[in-house]
Amino acid sequence: MFYYQIDDNIKLSLPDIHRADEIAALVGENLERLRPWMPWAVDEYSAEHAKDFIQRTLKEFAENGRFNVMIEVNEHLAGSLGFHDLDTVNRSAAIGYWIGKEFEGRGIVSRCCRVLIDYLFDTMKLNRVQINCNVENIRSRAVPERLGFKLEGIHRQVEYHNEKYGDWAVYAMLKDEWNKLER
Amino acid sequence: MFYYQIDDNIKLSLPDIHRADEIAALVGENLERLRPWMPWAVDEYSAEHAKDFIQRTLKEFAENGRFNVMIEVNEHLAGSLGFHDLDTVNRSAAIGYWIGKEFEGRGIVSRCCRVLIDYLFDTMKLNRVQINCNVENIRSRAVPERLGFKLEGIHRQVEYHNEKYGDWAVYAMLKDEWNKLER
Amino acid sequence: MFYYQIDDNIKLSLPDIHRADEIAALVGENLERLRPWMPWAVDEYSAEHAKDFIQRTLKEFAENGRFNVMIEVNEHLAGSLGFHDLDTVNRSAAIGYWIGKEFEGRGIVSRCCRVLIDYLFDTMKLNRVQINCNVENIRSRAVPERLGFKLEGIHRQVEYHNEKYGDWAVYAMLKDEWNKLER
Amino acid sequence: MFYYQIDDNIKLSLPDIHRADEIAALVGENLERLRPWMPWAVDEYSAEHAKDFIQRTLKEFAENGRFNVMIEVNEHLAGSLGFHDLDTVNRSAAIGYWIGKEFEGRGIVSRCCRVLIDYLFDTMKLNRVQINCNVENIRSRAVPERLGFKLEGIHRQVEYHNEKYGDWAVYAMLKDEWNKLER
């Protein structure tokens, strides 16, 4: 029921238990594209998996303010965006996202990320935002690059998924840098 | 950060830990009006009380979908609305609300209640919505009466507050009745 | 093992884990009469259900003093009596009861209720005792009427049981009223 | 409120939170006699200590059937009796007791112990009941000796209390032995 309106077409909505079927359907349609990168994108992804995701994300939101939201385009679920590894001592977090095939290539993820990054720096008072992309996920890496993040290193074999190890490109943005970028 | 837009001016927003000060200020300004009816409206109401309220409400929202929201009018916090006594076996809940002096008399609470009642019947699949008002709280009783609720009884000395017992007027609306009302 | 002797024939005994079979047998014999009103009176009611009931009631008794007891007539289990919705802030509780067919019509429940009501007002220091009866349960409604409770209202469709909604007649007794009744 | 009547004068009552003051008073009057043997008998024993004792004993009764009861003589609290070290795998438990000065020398403890031992063997289905007495506590040792328990050994320095070590005389009764005793 609750959301944040980004522009006339796009909003970020808190995962809603009454829409678990819709979330499962979106994941199902995009399973081929998600499976190589997302450990949670299992073959038999169902409304039960979606309910788990929803309840975990609401529980964490209640406990420490961390959230995942659904990206909606003209009232259709389009993808997801969130942050993890929230570290209030060192004032940092990492962003993750995915979007359905149908909604790709329109800059929707970047627009949503800008809003989230503003929120993390301005409202959550963080100092550093990190984005970890599989080195081979070119579409995903385009997001931090377009947003002006700095590539800080390549972490080798840092993720074990689908029975092979993947490397991460680690990007980061500092609060001072973000404020200097024209937006 | 997350809300539901009712019309151009009014929205219902999830309590936000970053706005605890604003909530405490609103309660403080309306303390004289709240104290006779609301057990939680203590003299020294502070941002800490507001944080407690926010965290409890988010936790319950995560656990069972029950929520309290803030009423915002043109981006200013104006009051609060929520439901309690959620009983999914018997499919019922009770609504509670309050609004600041400055925002009174414009039908804002009734408009917000309509949205909440729709949500309870349509999305939460409830069958009965109850509103309990102190018999002497005329302004509060006007809400269920305007919305077409039926007065089912007067419960005597059902609430102990400020060292005296209060009676409740108990109003209820059934799903079938609500659907027959023109809205 | 532990009980409260009401008169030469009747006692109220704490549910005893060693008598789970007896409790299940009593429920089984009275299933036809209990099923329309009692959500817990399921067709396959067994000693396991009775053990659950016993352990929950002892646990609550330990935690907050709330209890259910068995009514015994000449050492035979005859029915049950207890209170729920204990609210120590507002100083109120609600009473519930049932008795086996064989023991009906002798005023046993009323006699037991008098003892419990005295206990709630005098020992537990409550101010209000409520009894909720299904409007169609004439035998049950006779108890508060005989004891001098006031009918405060009819709550419509407040209980969902056996796939239909039931209305409650809500009766209440205040401490002052009880003390004025001759007993 | 709940008790077990032993004879016209004596009953065993479940500790009752509404009688914490009475329990504290009884302990206070007997502090000189209890302190040498009972680790819980502290100088500043208060109603709060009694409430702790009551809540712990009711909680354990709910969880595993273990209990402590108050000994009442003609409605006056006289002492306490209970069992501990309940071991349902090996089917054993140990009994403890104390009685106020005023009630001593009348065989009250032995009479109460008989009822408890019957309960442990017959209802709880135990096989062995143990009584541990400080070797120097002659009055306490008289109880198992009078009841026909067998002295199995002396455990040296098994208890540290009041800054010195105490030895225990360990007595035991087996179910078969108990059943052969004429009672």
Add this chain to the structure above:
Amino acid sequence: MFYYQIDDNIKLSLPDIHRADEIAALVGENLERLRPWMPWAVDEYSAEHAKDFIQRTLKEFAENGRFNVMIEVNEHLAGSLGFHDLDTVNRSAAIGYWIGKEFEGRGIVSRCCRVLIDYLFDTMKLNRVQINCNVENIRSRAVPERLGFKLEGIHRQVEYHNEKYGDWAVYAMLKDEWNKLER
């Protein structure tokens, strides 16, 4: 990984989750000898049982310093040694042990017990160490007798195992006595 070296051949090692298979194998080889005395020595003893044992013992070690260790002889698991019934108020504990057939008769258990007893008296600051042996377990009873423990009593039918009751010979050693023994 972690151990205490007793002499060139013998060490006491903390149970290691990576060696659950080895522990299960040792128990399996000695099942005939363990089953009469050890309740945990079940017919189908497996690596899962060993993992349970390991995790429980490490958890207790973390919580209160109580431990069980494996006896290793020339890097082969040979048996086990530990203490239980740790009572820091009364400053006592009880020792338990077993060793595989292949390693018996060389005084290994006694040598290990000496180290453990020193640890309990000197590092853990205990005052009393008890050893309970089934009266018929002659090999086991030889250990406290060889170490100079005093037989304090015979506890009858104190253990129910393999559908019969067993008696315990209870031995104890006090700190003062231990210090006077020449070692």
Add this chain to the structure above:
Amino acid sequence: MFYYQIDDNIKLSLPDIHRADEIAALVGENLERLRPWMPWAVDEYSAEHAKDFIQRTLKEFAENGRFNVMIEVNEHLAGSLGFHDLDTVNRSAAIGYWIGKEFEGRGIVSRCCRVLIDYLFDTMKLNRVQINCNVENIRSRAVPERLGFKLEGIHRQVEYHNEKYGDWAVYAMLKDEWNKLER
């Protein structure tokens, strides 16, 4: 009491609650050197802090096998070594260490790290070991460099400590690489 002997002089010992004073003393002597890099190295570091550290590390060891150990040189506490960020899904962990001034410059840390890295790859079956050093901590960075780790990146402002942000040099070693190094 439990340790792993590395050579005649050096051992790794599990933190021992009975040696909390010794640990606190070692930290106290090295506070000047630890404070710039270690968030836990607070001015008033006491035996209570050491006990907290010991209990947390034993608890985690019990729960998931993760540990910190003390480095001992000729029975004197010299420093500490451990691993964190244990990720059994992705099969990785990160190593941390410090050593007292008096023991520096003899290659002790590197020798201990080799043993730990062997353990992580061979016994814990990990695939990747990471070491994060503050970029300015030259002595600390010498360890992964000497051990043949690869510098994968510099993470900017990733740590907030002593009111300023610190950058990390992130080094990593893969199992295949480690096995190819001559050791």
